[in-house]
Every structure is written in C-alpha cells, then in structure tokens.
Amino acid sequence: MNDRQPASPAAMRSRQNRGASKAAAGRVWCSRAAGGHVATVWLSHPGRLNALSAGMWKALADVFNEIAADELLRAVVVRGEGGAFASGADITEFAELHSSRDQVRRYHDEILGEGLRAVMNCPVPVIAAIDGPCVGGGLEIATACDLRIASRRSSFGVPIGRIGFPIAPLEAACVLELVGRANALELLLEGRIWPSEEAYAKGLINRLVDDEDWERELEATLQRVCSCAPHASRRSKWILRQLSGIDDRQKLSMGQRESCWDFADTSDYAKGLDAFLTKTRPQFKND
Amino acid sequence: MNDRQPASPAAMRSRQNRGASKAAAGRVWCSRAAGGHVATVWLSHPGRLNALSAGMWKALADVFNEIAADELLRAVVVRGEGGAFASGADITEFAELHSSRDQVRRYHDEILGEGLRAVMNCPVPVIAAIDGPCVGGGLEIATACDLRIASRRSSFGVPIGRIGFPIAPLEAACVLELVGRANALELLLEGRIWPSEEAYAKGLINRLVDDEDWERELEATLQRVCSCAPHASRRSKWILRQLSGIDDRQKLSMGQRESCWDFADTSDYAKGLDAFLTKTRPQFKND
Amino acid sequence: MNDRQPASPAAMRSRQNRGASKAAAGRVWCSRAAGGHVATVWLSHPGRLNALSAGMWKALADVFNEIAADELLRAVVVRGEGGAFASGADITEFAELHSSRDQVRRYHDEILGEGLRAVMNCPVPVIAAIDGPCVGGGLEIATACDLRIASRRSSFGVPIGRIGFPIAPLEAACVLELVGRANALELLLEGRIWPSEEAYAKGLINRLVDDEDWERELEATLQRVCSCAPHASRRSKWILRQLSGIDDRQKLSMGQRESCWDFADTSDYAKGLDAFLTKTRPQFKND
Numbered sequence: 001m002n003d004r005q006p007a008s009p010a011a012m013r014s015r016q017n018r019g020a021s022k023a024a025a026g027r028v029w030c031s032r033a034a035g036g037h038v039a040t041v042w043l044s045h046p047g048r049l050n051a052l053s054a055g056m057w058k059a060l061a062d063v064f065n066e067i068a069a070d071e072l073l074r075a076v077v078v079r080g081e082g083g084a085f086a087s088g089a090d091i092t093e094f095a096e097l098h099s100s101r102d103q104v105r106r107y108h109d110e111i112l113g114e115g116l117r118a119v120m121n122c123p124v125p126v127i128a129a130i131d132g133p134c135v136g137g138g139l140e141i142a143t144a145c146d147l148r149i150a151s152r153r154s155s156f157g158v159p160i161g162r163i164g165f166p167i168a169p170l171e172a173a174c175v176l177e178l179v180g181r182a183n184a185l186e187l188l189l190e191g192r193i194w195p196s197e198e199a200y201a202k203g204l205i206n207r208l209v210d211d212e213d214w215e216r217e218l219e220a221t222l223q224r225v226c227s228c229a230p231h232a233s234r235r236s237k238w239i240l241r242q243l244s245g246i247d248d249r250q251k252l253s254m255g256q257r258e259s260c261w262d263f264a265d266t267s268d269y270a271k272g273l274d275a276f277l278t279k280t281r282p283q284f285k286n287d
Numbered sequence: 288m289n290d291r292q293p294a295s296p297a298a299m300r301s302r303q304n305r306g307a308s309k310a311a312a313g314r315v316w317c318s319r320a321a322g323g324h325v326a327t328v329w330l331s332h333p334g335r336l337n338a339l340s341a342g343m344w345k346a347l348a349d350v351f352n353e354i355a356a357d358e359l360l361r362a363v364v365v366r367g368e369g370g371a372f373a374s375g376a377d378i379t380e381f382a383e384l385h386s387s388r389d390q391v392r393r394y395h396d397e398i399l400g401e402g403l404r405a406v407m408n409c410p411v412p413v414i415a416a417i418d419g420p421c422v423g424g425g426l427e428i429a430t431a432c433d434l435r436i437a438s439r440r441s442s443f444g445v446p447i448g449r450i451g452f453p454i455a456p457l458e459a460a461c462v463l464e465l466v467g468r469a470n471a472l473e474l475l476l477e478g479r480i481w482p483s484e485e486a487y488a489k490g491l492i493n494r495l496v497d498d499e500d501w502e503r504e505l506e507a508t509l510q511r512v513c514s515c516a517p518h519a520s521r522r523s524k525w526i527l528r529q530l531s532g533i534d535d536r537q538k539l540s541m542g543q544r545e546s547c548w549d550f551a552d553t554s555d556y557a558k559g560l561d562a563f564l565t566k567t568r569p570q571f572k573n574d
Numbered sequence: 575m576n577d578r579q580p581a582s583p584a585a586m587r588s589r590q591n592r593g594a595s596k597a598a599a600g601r602v603w604c605s606r607a608a609g610g611h612v613a614t615v616w617l618s619h620p621g622r623l624n625a626l627s628a629g630m631w632k633a634l635a636d637v638f639n640e641i642a643a644d645e646l647l648r649a650v651v652v653r654g655e656g657g658a659f660a661s662g663a664d665i666t667e668f669a670e671l672h673s674s675r676d677q678v679r680r681y682h683d684e685i686l687g688e689g690l691r692a693v694m695n696c697p698v699p700v701i702a703a704i705d706g707p708c709v710g711g712g713l714e715i716a717t718a719c720d721l722r723i724a725s726r727r728s729s730f731g732v733p734i735g736r737i738g739f740p741i742a743p744l745e746a747a748c749v750l751e752l753v754g755r756a757n758a759l760e761l762l763l764e765g766r767i768w769p770s771e772e773a774y775a776k777g778l779i780n781r782l783v784d785d786e787d788w789e790r791e792l793e794a795t796l797q798r799v800c801s802c803a804p805h806a807s808r809r810s811k812w813i814l815r816q817l818s819g820i821d822d823r824q825k826l827s828m829g830q831r832e833s834c835w836d837f838a839d840t841s842d843y844a845k846g847l848d849a850f851l852t853k854t855r856p857q858f859k860n861d
Contacts, residue, residue, distance in 0.1 A: 071573060125476040146472045161802030166809035173817050178469055181818045182752055185720045186780050188810040189699040190798045202777070203489070206473050224477045228448030229555040230573040235453035236475040239547060243460050243536050244468045249817050260813060268803040286645060286804040358860060412763040433759045465756055490776070493760050511764045515735030516842040517860040522740035523762040526834060530747050530823050531755045 025090065026050065028059035030067065037074040037226055039067050042081055043138070049087035050080040052137045054097055054107070056090075057115035060141070064118035074233070075225045076122055077218070078145055079129040080138075085154065088136025091163065091276055099273075101264040108168035108260075112137060116170060119144040120241075123234050125225050129218050130154045130205065135193070139204075143174040146237060148205040149221055151214035156199045159191035164272025164284065165263045173250050179203050312377065313337065315346035317354065324361040324513055326354050329368055330425075336374035337367040339424045341384055341394070343377075344402035347428070351405035361520070362512045363409055364505070365432055366416040367425075372441065375423025378450065378563055386560075388551040395455035395547075399424060403457060406431040407528075410521050412512050416505050417441045417492065422480070426491075430461040433524060435492040436508055438501035443486045446478035451559025451571065452550045460537050466490050599664065600624065602633035604641065611648040611800055613641050616655055617712075623661035624654040626711045628671055628681070630664075631689035634715070638692035648807070649799045650696055651792070652719055653703035654712075659728065662710025665737065665850055673847075675838040682742035682834075686711060690744060693718040694815075697808050699799050703792050704728045704779065709767070713778075717748040720811060722779040723795055725788035730773045733765035738846025738858065739837045747824050753777050 026045030033040065041063050043050045052060075067073055080086055089098075089112070098107045119126060119141060128134075128145035135157050142148050158175065160167065167175070167188055175184045183202045186192075200208040209217045225233070241247075263269045268284045275282035313332030320327065328350050330337045339347075354360055367373050376385075376399070385394045406413060406428060415421075415429040417437035422444050429435050445462065447454065454462070454475055462471045470489045474481075487495040496504045512520070528534075550556045555571045562569035600619030607614065615637050617624045626634075641647055654660055663672075663686070672681045693700060693715060702708075702716040704724035709731050716722050732749065734741065741749070741762055749758045757776045761768075774782040783791045799807070815821075837843045842858045849856035 074573075125472075146476060147469070161806040161810065164803035164806055166806040167813060169813060169817065172810070172813045176814055176817055178467070180467075180752070180754075180777065181814050181820075182721070182777065182780060184814050185699075185811065188814070189720060189802065189807050190795060191802050192798055201488075201775075203467065203469065206469060221477060224479055227568075227571075228476065228478050229451035229550075229553070229559055229569075229571045231550055231553050231555055232448040232451055232453040232559075233476050235547065235550065236448065236459070237472065239454060239456060239459045240463055240468050240471050240475070242539060242543060243456065243463055245532070245536055245819070246468075249819055252816060256816060260809065263803075263805055263809065266803070266805050268805055272803055272806075281801075282803075284801075284803045286648075361860075412759070433763060434756070465754075467754075488775075490754065490756065493756060508764060511766055514855075514858075515763065515765050516738035516837075516840070516846055516856075516858045518837055518840050518842055519735040519738055519740040519846075520763050522834065522837065523735065523746070524759065526741060526743060526746045527750055527755050527758050527762070529826060529830060530743065530750055532819070532823055533755075 025053035025093070026056045028056045028063055030063045034074075034222070034226065036072045038077065038222055039070075039073060039075075040077045040079060042079060043086050043141075044081040045086075045090070046082060048090065049084035049133055050082075050138065051087050051090040051092075052112075052141075053090040053093055054111050057111045057137075060115040061118040064122050068118075068122055073124050074230050075124055075222055076126045077129050077222070078119070078126060078141060080132065084132035084138075085128070085130045085134040086138025086141065087133045088138055091273070094273055095277075099264065099270075101261050104165075104264045105261045108171070112140075112168075113170050116140060116144050116174065120174070123237070124230070125233055125237060127218070127221060127225070131211075131214055136160060140171045140174055143178045147207075147221070149207045149209065149214070149218055150196050150199065150205040151209055151211045152196050153211050154196045154199070154205075155193050156187075156196070156204055157191065157193035158187045159193065161188060162191045162272065162282075163276045164266070164269035164282065166260065168260055169250055169252060169257060173246055177244060177246050177249075312340035312380070313343045315343045315350055317350045321361075321509070321513065323359045325364065325509055326357075326360060326362075327364045327366060329366060330373045330428075331368040332373075332377070333369060335377065336371040336420055337369075337425065338374050338377040338379075339399075339428075340377040340380055341398050344398045344424075347402040348405040351409050355405070355409055360411050361517050362411055362509055363413045364416050364509065365406070365413060365428060367419065371419035371425075372415070372417045372421040373425025373428060374420045375425055378560070381560055382564075386551065386557075388548050391452075391551045392548045395458070399427075399455075400457050403427060403431050403461065407461070410524070411517070412520055412524060414505070414508060414512070418498075418501055423447060427458045427461055430465045434494075434508065436494045436496065436501070436505055437483050437486065437492040438496055438498045439483050440498050441483045441486070441492075442480050443474075443483070443491055444478065444480035445474045446480065448475060449478045449559065449569075450563045451553070451556035451569065453547065455547055456537055456539060456544060460533055464531060464533050464536075599627035599667070600630045602630045602637055604637045608648075608796070608800065610646045612651065612796055613644075613647060613649075614651045614653060616653060617660045617715075618655040619660075619664070620656060622664065623658035623707055624656075624712065625661050625664040625666075626686075626715075627664040627667055628685050631685045631711075634689040635692040638689075638696050642692075642696055647698050648804050649698055649796055650700045651703050651796070652693070652700060652715060654706065658706035658712075659702070659704045659708040660712025660715060661707045662712055665847070668847055669851075673838065673844075675835050678739075678838045679835045682745070686714075686742075687744050690714060690718045690748065694748070697811070698804070699807055699811060701792070701795060701799070705785075705788055710734060714745045714748055717752045721781075721795070723781045723783065723788070723792055724770050724773065724779040725783055725785045726770050727785050728770045728773070728779075729767050730761075730770070730778055731765065731767035732761045733767070735762060736765045736846065736856075737850045738840070738843035738856065740834065742834055743824055743826060743831060747820055751818060751820050751823075
C-alpha cells in the first residue's frame with residue numbers, strides 16, 4: 001500500500017515546486033497508494049538521517065494541509081527515507097534561524113509548530129512508520145501521529161539539553177501526553193537515547209516489530225485501518241482529541257510562554273550549539 | 288468469596304423480576320458472599336459470549352444502584368458466565384434500538400451510559416474479573432471498574448469502526464483515562480483484538496494470571512481488598528476520581544456532543560451493521 | 575558523585591542543628607559532591623528502615639528550601655541510608671501527631687505536605703535513588719522526584735488502608751500523575767507490596783537495575799543529567815510541570831478537602847492504628 005508510485009498530481013507538483021530550491025536542505029513529499037486511500041508522507045534528507053530543515057517543516061505543513069481536505073483519504077503514513085525516521089532538527093541551520101530570541105520564538109511557534117500542528121490536525125488516522133533513529137524533532141513528529149509502528153533497530157531521544165536548549169511548549173505537550181511527565185522528564189533531563197524495547201515499555205511506540213517483519217506489519221496495520229468506516233475513524237479520533245485536554249493544557253500566560261525563549265540569551269546555548277557543530281564537548285557554566 | 292450462593296434477598300428478587308421477560312436477551316444479576324461484604328455481579332447471555340443487550344445494560348444499572356447504598360459492602364466483582372467477560376453490545380438489537388439518530392443518542396447516553404455510570408459511581412472497590420473475550424461494551428464495563436484481573440486466555444478490543452460507528456463520549460473518556468490516547472486510538476482506529484499480554488503491557492489490565500490460577504488470584508485480591516478499612520477505601524477511591532479530572536473532561540458543547548451521533552445518518556453505518564449481521568465484509572464508501 | 579564527603583557548610587550546619595534533638599526520631603541531611611553541582615539528600619532513621627518522622631519531614635522541607643536558591647546546583651539525589659529508601663511515615667508518632675481531625679489535617683497539609691512540596695518545587699532535576707523498601711510516605715517522596723532509579727531488590731506500596739486511613743489530596747495527586755488512576759487504585763485498595771519488576775511495568779520507576787549495578791547506574795545517570803545545560807533542564811522541568819495540570823487538578827472545594835480527614839473520627843482508624851502498633855490484625859467494622 002505504501003509503495004511510492006503512483007504519486008498523485010498534487011504530490012508531483014509539490015515535489016517539483018520544492019525539489020529544486022530545497023534539495024540541498026532535504027525534502028518532504030507525498031505519494032499515494034491504495035487507490036488514493038493512503039497517502040505516504042516522506043521525510044528525506046539524504047546523508048543527514050533526514051534532519052529536519054526549516055524547508056522540510058514548511059513542506060510537512062503544506063503536505064498535511066493539502067491532504068487534510070481530501071475526503072477520499074483513509075490513512076496517512078509518515079516515514080523517513082533510507083534507514084532513519086528523522087534525526088531531529090537540522091542544527092546546521094541554527095546559527096541563522098535559531099539564535100536570537102525572535103528567531104527561536106519564530107522557529108518553534110511558526111516553522112516547527114506549523115508542521116507539528118498540521119500533523120496533529122489531520123482528520124484521518126496518521127501512522128508514524130519508524131525504522132531507525134527517531135530523535136528530537138523527528139520524535140516530536142512521531143508523537144503528533146496517532147499510531148507509532150517501529151522496527152527493533154529504531155532508537156528514540158530528545159537530547160536537546162546537551163545542545164543547551166529546553167523543550168518548547170507545543171512540543172512538550174505532545175511528548176507529555178504520549179508518555180507522561182516522568183518519561184518526558186527522563187528523555188529531556190538525561191538526554192539519553194532509548195532503544196526500541198525501552199520506548200515500547202514506556203508507551204512511546206504502539207508496536208515493536210522485528211526489522212525484517214516491519215514493512216509487512218505496516219502494510220497489515222494499514223489494511224486494518226482502511227477496513228474501518230472512514231467516518232467512524234475520523235469521529236473517534238476527534239472525540240479522543242477533545243477529551244484528551246491537550247489543547248487546553250497549552251494555555252500559558254504571555255509571560256510563561258515568553259520565558260520558554262530565555263535560553264536564546266544564555267551563553268550556555270551559544271556554547272552548546274558551537275560544541276555540537278564542531279563536535280566538541282560543551283562546558284556549561286549556567287550563564 | 289465469590290461463589291454464587293447464597294444470593295442476597297435483593298439479588299434473588301432482582302433475578303426473579305428480570306429473569307422471565309429478559310431471559311432470551313441475557314441477564315445481569317447479583318450474588319452475595321463473605322457475609323455480605325462481597326457482591327458479585329454476573330453478566331450472562333448464554334451462547335452469545337454475554338453480548339450486552341439493552342435489558343442487561345438496564346439491569347447492570349439497577350443492580351449497581353441497588354448495592355451502592357449498602358453500608359455493609361466492601362467490594363464488588365463483575366464477571367461473565369461461561370468463559371467470556373462480555374463480547375460487546377448485542378448487535379442483533381441494533382436494527383431496532385441503535386439505528387436512527389434519536390435511537391443511538393438514547394442508546395449511548397441512557398441505556399449503555401446509565402449502566403456504565405452506575406459502575407463508575409459505585410462507592411466501594413469494583414473488580415472486573417476477566418476470563419475470556421472482553422470486547423466493545425464489555426471492555427467499557429471493565430474500564431469503569433477499579434481493578435482488572437484477567438486470565439491469560441482473555442482478549443480485548445473495541446472493533447466498532449468495522450461495524451461503522453465511532454466511540455461515544457462517556458465510553459471514550461473511560462478508555463482514554465485507563466490507557467491514554469495512543470492506546471485508545473490503536474484500539475479504535477485499527478479494530479484489532481489484543482491478546483492479554485499486550486493488554487497488560489499497555490495498562491488495560493492490572494494483573495495477568497495463568498488460566499488455572501485466575502480464580503485463586505481473584506479470591507486473594509478480594510481478601511486483600513476486604514482487609515483494608517472500608518472508609519479508607521471509599522475515600523481513597525473518591526479522591527482519586529475527583530483529582531483524575533475524568534468528569535470535567537467530558538464537558539463538551541451541545542454541538543460537539545450532537546456530532547457524535549452523525550454516524551447514524553451515514554450509509555456506511557447501515558452497511559456495516561448489515562455486514563456484521565450477515566457475516567459479510569462491508570465495503571465502506573465514506574458516505 | 576554522590577559520595578558523602580565533602581559536605582557543604584550549609585549541610586554541616588543543618589546536620590549539627592538537627593542532629594542532636596532529632597537523632598532518636600531520624601534525620602534528613604544533605605551532602606555535596608561534584609564540585610557543588612550535586613546535592614544528596616539522605617533519609618536516615620537507623621533500625622526503622624528510615625521511617626519518616628515529623629522531624630524528618632520538616633528537615634526534608636528545610637533542606638530542599640535551602641538548596642532551591644543555589645544557582646550552582648545541577649542535580650539532587652534523594653536516597654535512604656542502610657538498605658531502604660523509606661518505609662513510610664513513622665507510625666509510632668501517630669498517637670500523638672495523627673489522631674484527631676485537627677492533627678491529621680495538620681500532619682498531611684503542613685508536616686508531610688511541606689516536605690513533599692519542597693521536593694516538587696525544587697527547580698533542578700531530582701533523582702530518587704531507591705534501594706530497598708519504598709513504601710507509603712517514602713513512595714510519595716519518590717513520586718515527587720523527577721526520575722526514579724531503583725535496584726531490583728526494591729519494593730513499593732501504599733498499604734495505608736490496612737491501618738485504616740485514606741490517601742490525602744496532595745499525595746494522591748503525586749501518585750495519580752505518575753502511575754494513573756488504575757495503578758493508584760491498585761496500590762491503595764489492595765495494599766499489596768509490588769516487587770520492583772511490577773513497579774517498572776506500571777511506570778512507578780524509570781529504571782530497574784540489578785543490585786550490584788545500581789550505584790554505578792546512579793552515577794552514570796548523574797553524569798548524563800549534569801552534561802545538559804542547567805538552564806535548559808530547569809526550563810524543561812518547569813514547562814512540563816505547567817503543562818501537566820498537577821497543580822490545577824488539586825483544586826478541591828473546602829468541603830471536599832475537609833472530607834479527606836473524616837477518617838480521624840472513625841473507630842476503624844483507631845483500631846487500625848492500634849493493631850499496627852501491637853502487631854495484631856485489625857477487624858474493621860466500617861464504624
């Protein structure tokens with residue numbers, strides 16, 4: 001079902017539109033299968049484990065906003081190309097896009113946030129098909145999906161504290177709702193990468209599949225999802241979102257929200273970013 | 288403790304009252320043990336894996352409302368007769384009771400809803416003793432209990448999307464609170480039946496017991512529950528309900544609530560119901 | 575990192591101040607390591623499995639309030655001395671401090687409550703290092719921490735119903751948020767002690783470590799925590815607390831809050847307390 005051809009005209013268009021200018025910084029594009037019932041959204045940044053550039057976040061929002069209105073659609077798969085889901089935000093862009101307070105606010109609220117919200121707001125079931133590293137922003141995309149089917153070789157983490165920045169509100173809400181506060185704290189305060197077995201035990205993924213069976217299990221899951229009545233699935237998804245309180249929980253005061261960007265003014269963040277890019281070990285001083 | 292005799296006079300009465308007219312559509316009745324400290328509520332629909340008819344939902348509400356005022360009571364067990372907990376709502380009644388918008392609203396809010404609420408509102412510890420299929424409305428009853436002790440041969444699911452209808456708000460709130468949104472989505476969007484090991488891993492049951500030890504473990508659990516001070520147990524149960532937010536979370540607008548019954552106007556639901564009753568495979572068209 | 579010397583001057587002072595008068599009823603004191611980056615808070619009540627006396631709860635609050643303002647601090651460890659985390663409140667004090675309605679209100683809201691709140695409000699990552707029994711008030715301290723690293727020989731429970739009293743609101747909120755309502759009910763209604771494997775499966779601890787590896791794993795965890803930028807960790811911890819809703823959830827009416835102390839007026843509580851102290855089995859009558 002989730003083979004890559006034939007792509008829909010819309011997907012072809014969006015591939016052509018964005019392919020040229022953004023190729024160097026990765027692409028997100030959409031293919032269709034199962035007679036148009038299933039869309040597969042591909043995260044692709046070759047040689048970078050699909051690190052999510054600003055262009056990819058925007059394309060993710062565009063692709064999801066485009067398919068959201070499609071009444072034919074019954075399921076969406078989000079997956080990475082070439083042995084990774086996504087290794088996180090593309091940090092090589094951070095000097096330019098994620099340094100000053102205004103930049104980081106815009107990056108998390110608009111660039112990344114619009115991508116995540118588009119995934120969350122998709123009215124049909126969205127399955128994160130995870131095979132390989134699923135880290136940082138990649139993990140956040142996975143939490144915004146409805147189901148997470150992962151191969152055993154997958155791995156999971158949000159080690160942003162090691163680069164020197166905290167989790168932003170929307171992203172925190174996604175991780176928090178999926179795994180609870182204790183596990184969210186563990187991911188963030190320790191910055192450790194979890195093996196897939198631990199991710200399953202802690203509720204971060206719905207299903208853990210042996211590597212060689214993963215593609216088949218994804219297919220079987222899609223068949224099960226597509227054999228439910230589309231209206232029933234959309235409505236069940238909607239009512240669970242309403243009752244979950246995830247949207248209410250994010251109501252922060254202006255001051256609270258603004259304090260989430262304080263890190264941009266710390267020396268430690270500049271130091272952490274520099275250390276990440278130069279592959280050295282930062283010596284944080286709490287300044 | 289949970290042997291079936293001697294039944295209390297109230298239970299005997301309720302058995303006689305309802306036994307005659309509802310026998311064909313299943314029965315719910317109550318027996319007493321442990322000197323009146325323990326009530327066992329039996330779900331019984333022979334040959335139908337205890338499929339829950341409208342009469343059984345009403346009897347469930349009646350039985351629980353009757354025992355709620357009993358100051359002697361220390362624990363309630365809910366269990367099925369004959370190798371099943373309950374296989375779901377009795378779909379054979381759906382053409383008559385669960386077709387039009389008015390019918391489905393009444394079925395979920397009043398018939399099923401009053402049964403579930405009576406279980407949830409029971410002031411003493413309620414244990415779902417699960418041995419066999421625990422599906423749909425049966426699973427929802429289990430989620431409304433305080434503890435779930437299941438045998439290994441038990442199985443769990445809410446495959447209502449395959450019949451063409453979504454989960455109703457109260458039922459969604461029960462499942463959501465117990466297993467979280469990701470697992471609730473998995474149950475509903477995939478419609479897969481979970482083996483007991485998976486139900487345990489995902490928090491749907493408190494305890495997984497080998498088939499041959501299950502009855503003994505249930506007894507031991509009851510003894511532990513009954514050796515706590517009744518006032519302490521009632522108050523602990525009450526404060527956890529207050530703090531859980533489950534009651535607040537269901538505050539939907541009239542329009543939101545009404546949209547939960549839209550499925551009654553879809554062709555897919557008519558098709559799904561017909562397919563279920565004729566044991567064929569529905570071809571949903573999203574209409 | 576968490577070796578006991580060299581203690582900070584503040585810790586030395588607080589040790590001297592409280593050591594003399596409270597020695598018989600246990601002590602809580604603080605040592606520093608890792609150049610002042612790591613504080614270890616010790617629960618110590620020799621021969622009593624670190625049962626938490628009123629003096630220890632107050633010292634816990636004092637120690638945490640003292641270190642809360644320390645900008646140098648990057649992590650706090652809470653651990654017990656001598657083969658236990660903490661076996662619960664010191665019940666031998668209950669006749670004097672936890673009998674009348676006014677006493678129990680004060681005990682839970684002020685004595686125990688101020689201790690728990692001080693742990694919860696600590697701005698830096700707090701790790702409960704659990705090796706041995708972690709029961710009642712001890713378990714509640716562990717739930718107020720951010721991470722819980724436990725050895726395999728550890729055990730967990732809240733068997734207060736067997737002594738005849740229910741869980742108080744703040745304590746209920748801590749347990750509820752960590753393990754969810756079903757598991758909180760199981761701990762309270764059954765009063766069973768969980769082995770560490772079950773505690774891990776149910777999300778009560780983050781990590782389960784073989785006894786001989788536990789000290790090393792604690793050290794490795796601290797190193798990981800200390801290699802994240804302090805500001806990032808503090809802010810991530812803070813935003814997850816804001817979004818968790820744990821503080822809103824405790825908003826009870828005066829009447830609801832007051833009803834939590836009704837147990838002080840029951841004969842069963844007097845009976846349960848007496849039975850605990852005389853090591854007999856209480857016969858609760860629901861009076």
